[in-house]
Amino acid sequence: MALLEVLVCFICGSVLLIYWTLSKRFSYFRNRGILHDKPSFIFGNVKEYRRTKNIYQILQEYYAKYKNTEKIVGFFLYFRKVVILLDLDLIKDICVKDFGNFTNRGNYYNKKDDPVAAHLFNLDGVDWRKMRTKLTPTFSSGKIKSTFPIIVDVANTLVEVLEDMQNSPLYDTDVGMEIEDLISHYTTDTIGSAAFGLDCGSLRDPNSKFSDISKTILDFRHNIIIVSLANIFPKVARILRIKILPEKVSKFFLNFVRQTVTFREQTGTQRNDFLNLLMELRKSGDLTMEEITAQVYIFFVAGYDTSSSTLTFCLYELALNQDIQNKARSEINEVLSAHKGILTYEAMIDMKYLLQIMYETMRKYVVTAFLLRQTAEDYFVPNTDYVIEKGMTVLLPVDAIHHDPDLYPNPKLFDPERFTAAEIEKRHPMAYLAFGRGPRNCIGSRFGKMEVLVGLCLLLKNFKFSATKKTQIPIKSSMFKLLRASEEGVYLKVEKL
Numbered sequence: 001m002a003l004l005e006v007l008v009c010f011i012c013g014s015v016l017l018i019y020w021t022l023s024k025r026f027s028y029f030r031n032r033g034i035l036h037d038k039p040s041f042i043f044g045n046v047k048e049y050r051r052t053k054n055i056y057q058i059l060q061e062y063y064a065k066y067k068n069t070e071k072i073v074g075f076f077l078y079f080r081k082v083v084i085l086l087d088l089d090l091i092k093d094i095c096v097k098d099f100g101n102f103t104n105r106g107n108y109y110n111k112k113d114d115p116v117a118a119h120l121f122n123l124d125g126v127d128w129r130k131m132r133t134k135l136t137p138t139f140s141s142g143k144i145k146s147t148f149p150i151i152v153d154v155a156n157t158l159v160e161v162l163e164d165m166q167n168s169p170l171y172d173t174d175v176g177m178e179i180e181d182l183i184s185h186y187t188t189d190t191i192g193s194a195a196f197g198l199d200c201g202s203l204r205d206p207n208s209k210f211s212d213i214s215k216t217i218l219d220f221r222h223n224i225i226i227v228s229l230a231n232i233f234p235k236v237a238r239i240l241r242i243k244i245l246p247e248k249v250s251k252f253f254l255n256f257v258r259q260t261v262t263f264r265e266q267t268g269t270q271r272n273d274f275l276n277l278l279m280e281l282r283k284s285g286d287l288t289m290e291e292i293t294a295q296v297y298i299f300f301v302a303g304y305d306t307s308s309s310t311l312t313f314c315l316y317e318l319a320l321n322q323d324i325q326n327k328a329r330s331e332i333n334e335v336l337s338a339h340k341g342i343l344t345y346e347a348m349i350d351m352k353y354l355l356q357i358m359y360e361t362m363r364k365y366v367v368t369a370f371l372l373r374q375t376a377e378d379y380f381v382p383n384t385d386y387v388i389e390k391g392m393t394v395l396l397p398v399d400a401i402h403h404d405p406d407l408y409p410n411p412k413l414f415d416p417e418r419f420t421a422a423e424i425e426k427r428h429p430m431a432y433l434a435f436g437r438g439p440r441n442c443i444g445s446r447f448g449k450m451e452v453l454v455g456l457c458l459l460l461k462n463f464k465f466s467a468t469k470k471t472q473i474p475i476k477s478s479m480f481k482l483l484r485a486s487e488e489g490v491y492l493k494v495e496k497l
């Protein structure tokens with residue numbers, strides 16, 4: 001046989017093999033009687049993703065279509081088979097009662113070649129359990145409370161910077177200021193200070209090293225097909241040494257942590273921050289330098305992007321809802337006068353309406369469209385004939401649940417009254433999943449809330465926010481960012497009070 005014929009046979013054979021494998025994969029749910037939309041070749045059920053729709057829209061539509069008749073449905077995130085949970089009792093079972101079978105997220109990571117990606121969010125099984133136990137004391141309410149003054153300091157700088165920007169001759173009140181970037185500098189600086197005792201300086205210098213690295217992380221577009229394949233074939237991906245993080249980001253964190261730890265060890269520096277606690281775990285032989293770096297990385301990423309997105313969308317809604325903004329400001333002023341004009345931790349706790357506003361923002365603009373868990377053993381879905389097979393990924397459609405009109409009537413309306421204690425009590429506990437649920441929920445939620453509330457309090461006390469001709473109404477979420485972000489920036493008019 002001529003070389004050309006061999007080549008043609010090989011190519012045809014490979015194409016047929018790929019076609020056969022994908023067809024088999026895409027018929028998985030049909031063969032088990034689990035409903036799902038017909039997947040398209042390669043793209044599964046997310047063909048419109050990043051073209052005409054974002055993941056929030058896709059999942060909201062899917063959820064609305066099936067939620068009244070099904071407890072679970074099938075879905076293909078590209079080639080990755082996923083079971084979407086549509087029933088809140090079932091979600092509760094999986095996150096809490098039967099958590100032992102759903103400890104993992106099943107995210108691909110490669111500890112050997114890409115150690116910074118082996119952080120608490122990605123770790124699975126025994127590794128996750130051990131790490132979570134080691135890190136839990138770092139996030140105790142006492143430890144978090146002790147970082148409160150640091151956050152207030154950074155929030156005061158934010159107020160000063162905003163004042164300077166507002167006084168600048170370049171500020172055009174018809175257009176307003178783009179606040180999304182500015183707020184991300186605030187949260188970068190708070191997490192930098194509180195977690196690593198470091199003045200990132202991104203508020204004062206938007207081109208600082210940390211702003212640059214935050215941007216690289218935020219703008220990094222995963223090659224979704226590669227990640228999807230790595231998730232399905234983690235062993236092969238590890239053999240091929242596939243990495244998840246950009247080299248620049250890994251190097252930056254590995255160098256930064258090594259230098260800071262060495263400096264502190266050599267000079268005997270003790271700081272009241274997360275890194276200090278991680279260093280103590282290293283001393284007792286519980287963590288290696290690479291493991292510390294991975295946790296520092298995830299604290300940094302989870303600590304600035306999530307809170308920054310929440311605070312930005314919150315200010316956007318307050319700009320559109322002046323009555324809510326005024327009510328919030330009245331509360332802030334009243335509580336502060338009751339606390340001698342000083343923003344203390346206790347004063348922040350007393351600002352109940354502000355907390356309701358934050359919760360409502362996190363309902364309407366939850367940072368992650370969905371959460372994932374992976375089955376360790378076959379799981380028999382209670383009161384049905386369905387089995388979720390071992391190794392299957394289950395998806396909790398958080399954003400779709402937060403927009404379910406049966407749970408939140410008129411879901412597009414921004415209404416903090418949904419989060420009075422009485423209203424929360426009336427709803428199913430799984431109707432709100434902004435910080436996840438069960439033992440694998442957000443470990444940093446207290447810190448995240450504090451970043452948002454302190455920022456909100458000092459901004460509203462000092463400024464009035466309103467919409468301009470450049471404010472996108474209704475605001476659209478970016479199709480490309482990993483976590484919730486706006487499509488074209490958030491422009492608001494800012495007036496000093």
Ligand code: HEM
Binds near residue numbers: 121310434452
């Ligand atoms: C407004 C702020 C925040 C929001 C909305 C948020 C949201 C979330 C969500 C939804 C999860 C997944 C939970 C689940 O799967 O059940 C999560 C996990 C996590 N978050 Fe946060 N987060 C915030 C702030 C923070 C902060 C400040 C830190 C650290 C300093 C942090 C660190 C983590 C870590 C390490 C995990 C993984 C936990 C594990 O797998 O054991 N988060 N977060």
